[in-house]
Amino acid sequence: MAEVVAQRLKTAILDGQLPPGTPLRLAQISERLGVSVMPVRDALRQLEAERLVEIRPRRGAVVTDLSIEDAEETYAVRVALEALAARHATERLTDADLDEIREAFGRMTDAQRSGDLRAFIDADHVFHHRLYQASQRDRLIRNISELVDRSRRYAPITYRAWQPLDAGIAAHRPILEAIEARDPILVERLTFEHMSAAATRLVSALQVEASDRARTLRRRRDGAHAHR
DSSP states (O other): OHHHHHHHHHHHHHTTSSOTTOEEOHHHHHHHHTOOHHHHHHHHHHHHHTTSEEEETTTEEEEOOOOHHHHHHHHHHHHHHHHHHHHHHHHHOOHHHHHHHHHHHHHHHHHHHHTOHHHHHHHHHHHHHHHHHTTOOHHHHHHHHHHHHHGGGGHHHHHHTTSSTHHHHHHHHHHHHHHHTTOHHHHHHHHHHHHHHHHHHHHHHHHHHHHHHHHHHHHHHHHHHHTO
């Protein structure tokens, strides 16, 4: 039961339904999910180990903030693994694989034209996942999937710089052309550059948000001192 509760909460956190800083009260969660308090407590400990939840003494659990350090670590590993998977995949690519990758790119193009960010994100994930699957390296694919799952919290920030979505199409078209040319070295390099650029955008955005929060807190403190 604790595993079920943990997965429900994890999905809500990763999809943004429970934003950073949201209090996670035992009684409310247990009532909402129809379970006792004990599996909820165990689930929160599990999510704390995954750095999705922070349990504060005498204050309860909250959803953790989006961390610059976690983003840097996660994307550093993703960049390396996804570039490797892209090379192996291009070496083994079948015509059926290529058709599915082209279809995903077509869906990205349709989403770009309609300005549908959610559809663009979904098609982007399919584009890369279908490519990596062609590598037939099961452990590598599993590791990438876990990191992509962990990165879901950052997706709105990562894609914000691609509004309108023209830049997203421009970033993926060279990768598709290299895949169609069946050039594994070029696909590896372009994937590495593409993921590195995504990491840079994300970390920069998180730094700006952290700076904005710090300024807001300073203004509040200064205002409180002024009224004393």
